[in-house]
Amino acid sequence: MQTKTKNILFFWQSERGVLQKDVLDTDVDRLTVFYHNHGYMDAKVGTPKIEKRKDGFYIEIPILEGERYKVASFEVAGDKVEGIEKLQEQWKTKVGKFFSRSKVREDTETLTRFCMDQGYAHAEVQPRIRKNTETHEAYIMLNVKLGPKVTIGRIDIEGNTKTRDKVIRGQLQITEGDTFSATKIENSQMKLKRLDYFEEVSIEPQPGETPEVMNLKIKVKEKLTGSISAGGGFSSDEGLFVGGEIIQRNLFGRGQAMALRAHLGADAQRYSLSFTEPSLFDTYYYLGLDAYNWLREYEDFTxxxxxxxxxTGRFFGNWSRFGVGYTFESARIKDIDENAASIIKEQEGRQIKSSITFSLRRDSTDNAFLPTRGSINRVSVEFASDFLGSDSCFTKYQVISGWYIPLLWKLTGFVKGELGWINKTGDNPIPLFDRFFLGGINSVRSYDWGELGPKDPETGDTIGGTKYGLFTSELIFPIFEEIKLHGVVFFDAGNAFDEGEDLDVSKFKMGIGGGIRWVSPLGPLRIEWAYNPDPDPGDSRSKWQFSMGASF
Known part of the structure; x- marks a missing residue:
């Protein structure tokens, strides 16, 4: 095989145009792997012949393909594995399909993990491959040697100079006396990392008193979990601001979280206090309390x-929790401009909101701030009723699903969809701030927060919708991994719709752009620019968005 274009030589040359022999050797190995994964069991890739000419290097790689083999049989032998029929749909190797060495390797790893999750910590699975050179068929056998069934003995913890043992043990999916499970140990390590209390986390198997017992040693290295900060900045939603906060995510080493925040801006003042006990009385139940005082000046009102x-709620399964929340808010709409929309004027004065929210959330992401895999899914229903003392009565539904997908070259794909709708169940109108407003850094980024949605026909003010849809896709890539600096390109589409309108995808507005994300010492920082490919009259062609803090 001889290269026919100069472009392909780029992969084998340094920046100075010098042929890189080690890179060429790697590509030769990849060619061999490619053939072996596409049925050519006898394929051989020879040593490249390199010829230097005036216009560049010419490379000839001799390849002997041989015949293409199909899988004639695929079976498991050796020690009996209980429940192996559960793996039938997971096998990558299929009878009648072309042989693939990588699929055999994947199936070997799948079966090994399955055996280890049943307690056979020392299980060995050896693939045995036989071929018929006349019929060009491959016969594959996975030979299993289980070894003794293992239980967990002691679980020792070291390095936790602040965090209490019970906080760490509360994250484990496996305890002393349980049957060994590689997946449960792996999930336990991931949950400990997601706490973000530790710089390093490892769970190491240790020999027990007998071959049937295995001890575990959990090693952690504590990190700072508290912060006191003050400063100022600029928000694309609220303009210039100053603020400060005191946060402790691991209060007294008990895993409790407390935060006191103050935010003073030209258009907004916010004060809040929150406390969360993630393991109430050492159970799977949690309890949280929040209090706030907010003042926000908008263009037409305050x-x-x-x-x-x-x-409160309960954690269950690996990554899920069910929650119930009660909210009480006393809000006053004042300083209304005489040219404001009628829906704003109708809500002048003080309103009481009293509601109960039920939610179900599943979060399997591998990192709180920069996930590379996993998903976040949430369903919630909020009931506001005069029975609870609320001035307005409504039922509000929201569904959110976001998925992080690891790709090649340390790229991460992200897709998210959202749906929401609200139904009025009383005589009073739905409160303005319980309606749906789109735009901003966590929505359609080519619009500022609250710009996108139904508008008053007389004033042009955005009045919020009773239903909305939103779609987001992102490609996230590392820039400087050492300091956790990443880049992103994205596409957003969505809109909000009023009563009597259908949720019409053809009326979705779009945003296309990119930006940077940095997990800074003061928290996650995002700076993003979005282009609007189809603006309505009066809409901007592009927007800059800025935020500090985690979001979903």
């Missing part, structure tokens, strides 16, 4: 609100 929330 909202002055005070409230509190009580959150």
């Amino acid at each position: 909202k002055d609100s005070q409230g509190f929330q009580i959150r």
